[in-house]
Amino acid sequence: MLNTDLLRKDFPILDRQTAGGARVIYLDSTATSQKPLAVIEAMNEFYRRSNANIHRGVHTLAEEATALYEGAREKIARFIHADSAKEIIYTRNTTESINLVAYTWGRANLEKGDLVILTEMEHHSNLVPWHMLERERGIRLEFIPVTDDGLLDLDAYRALLDQSPKLVSFTHMSNVLGTVNPAAEIISLAHAAGAVTLLDGAQSVPHFSVDVRALDVDFLAFSGHKMCGPTGIGILYGKAALLEAMPPFLGGGDMIKTVHLRSFVPNSLPHKYEAGTPAIAEAIGLGAAVDYLTSIGMDAIAAHEHEITEYALERLEEIPGVTVFGPSAQHKGGVTAFTLEGVHPHDVAQILDGKGIAVRAGHHCAQPLHEKFGITATTRASFYLYNVKEEVDLLVEGLYHVKKVFG
Amino acid sequence: MDDLYREQIIERYKTPLYRGHLDPHDIYFEDDNPLCGDHIEITIRVGEDGVIKEAAFDGKGCAISQASADLLIESIIGKPLEEVKRLNKQDVLDMLGIDLGPVRLKCALLSLKVLKAGVYGLGEASDALVE
Numbered sequence: 246m247l248n249t250d251l252l253r254k255d256f257p258i259l260d261r262q263t264a265g266g267a268r269v270i271y272l273d274s275t276a277t278s279q280k281p282l283a284v285i286e287a288m289n290e291f292y293r294r295s296n297a298n299i300h301r302g303v304h305t306l307a308e309e310a311t312a313l314y315e316g317a318r319e320k321i322a323r324f325i326h327a328d329s330a331k332e333i334i335y336t337r338n339t340t341e342s343i344n345l346v347a348y349t350w351g352r353a354n355l356e357k358g359d360l361v362i363l364t365e366m367e368h369h370s371n372l373v374p375w376h377m378l379e380r381e382r383g384i385r386l387e388f389i390p391v392t393d394d395g396l397l398d399l400d401a402y403r404a405l406l407d408q409s410p411k412l413v414s415f416t417h418m419s420n421v422l423g424t425v426n427p428a429a430e431i432i433s434l435a436h437a438a439g440a441v442t443l444l445d446g447a448q449s450v451p452h453f454s455v456d457v458r459a460l461d462v463d464f465l466a467f468s469g470h471k472m473c474g475p476t477g478i479g480i481l482y483g484k485a486a487l488l489e490a491m492p493p494f495l496g497g498g499d500m501i502k503t504v505h506l507r508s509f510v511p512n513s514l515p516h517k518y519e520a521g522t523p524a525i526a527e528a529i530g531l532g533a534a535v536d537y538l539t540s541i542g543m544d545a546i547a548a549h550e551h552e553i554t555e556y557a558l559e560r561l562e563e564i565p566g567v568t569v570f571g572p573s574a575q576h577k578g579g580v581t582a583f584t585l586e587g588v589h590p591h592d593v594a595q596i597l598d599g600k601g602i603a604v605r606a607g608h609h610c611a612q613p614l615h616e617k618f619g620i621t622a623t624t625r626a627s628f629y630l631y632n633v634k635e636e637v638d639l640l641v642e643g644l645y646h647v648k649k650v651f652g
Numbered sequence: 653m654d655d656l657y658r659e660q661i662i663e664r665y666k667t668p669l670y671r672g673h674l675d676p677h678d679i680y681f682e683d684d685n686p687l688c689g690d691h692i693e694i695t696i697r698v699g700e701d702g703v704i705k706e707a708a709f710d711g712k713g714c715a716i717s718q719a720s721a722d723l724l725i726e727s728i729i730g731k732p733l734e735e736v737k738r739l740n741k742q743d744v745l746d747m748l749g750i751d752l753g754p755v756r757l758k759c760a761l762l763s764l765k766v767l768k769a770g771v772y773g774l775g776e777a778s779d780a781l782v783e
Binding site: 588589590591592595596607608615621622650651652 | 662666
């Protein structure tokens, strides 16, 4: 069990009050997580003490900045059990990581008629880059269906694999249903069919241990800001052989070995994909976030979230008029999306905000999934290491208040 | 924050007075708020003197978007189109009697946007209409 009393002190924002005077109850970590002092301080310390551009210049500050930036990369590589830090590409976020694969690997390897398999539960970030390639190249998209209880239909997936897909790109954990997909199985089936695999780890890497070697995944995309790190920094992991073979992404400084007036030679990994001055302080902040999560323990975090989610499902389902979407707690991470009969999710969220409770309302960048369930929007409460059961109780109390307002 | 959900707004949301679809009509327009999937359509009958004789809205969405549509329709019946063209953001906020943050403002102003796009006979609704 996590010592949440102690741990919550690491997050200064959890002490603040909202406009109405209530203490903030933050149930929106799926959108972005809060940041512990260790992360905030690591970034401040960099700007106070070591700020300089990286990979340029031999002065003390430049050396320090480069060591901190590359040190963070090593930490991130260890965190996801990558073979080497050169397989860790800094991007802005999950979206940019997926776009990088679509622009480089996709354009080098996908031709008209080639099949890419996605799922019906994808975030827009793992749909639109492929829609764009569909328009540009005429690739084909097929989707693993979602069952009524919020799981992927693996029989349908096996049938799709007979059509020799080039790529299977899917979310490790749905940001709406909370479904944790059987990634190892999906990946090994894809490989057997000769496909490359991309895993959207935006919701998984922050919440449980993800081991890229055990999964044997080819690409993994995730964001820093959902895992206690800052915004503006994300990661693309790729197997070295794939990254070596792909053409570069953005062109400019740092991604080159040599440049002549009419030609250039790209840099070696990982710098080949990092053009221009990157988010240095943010990368260092993400390194600090990885240290922080590791010190708490990913297994302990996952167990804690599971307990809260189980409790939340139990409490939400006892409220008349509430429908929770997604599978049972056994297949689910710390995300509960629900509707309350007769009240629009925006109104639910707004009234809860009056009690200091931060939840998200809308389609959560997963419009096709909402269409599938015949709804336009849901209210979503999500949990992270700093949430406690008392906050679930306050959420439930808040929902009864919403019902009263709408009489 | 519960001020947003004053009795009038909840009442108008639950039992709107002007929900419907006029057929035939002289003016028709519809639009969505892509952020939350709110949808509003407006139908209007105009007299030869350019005065609005009847008007109705239909749609779905949050209490703010639906209640503001109902109040807006009520306010334009009997008014010349030229006057409706001059309606702005503040007029809607005055009808609702509340202050709104930037996100919810879009909900409140969707119906005005649809109304003005229809009255001006535009191809598409733009946010500039409700500045």
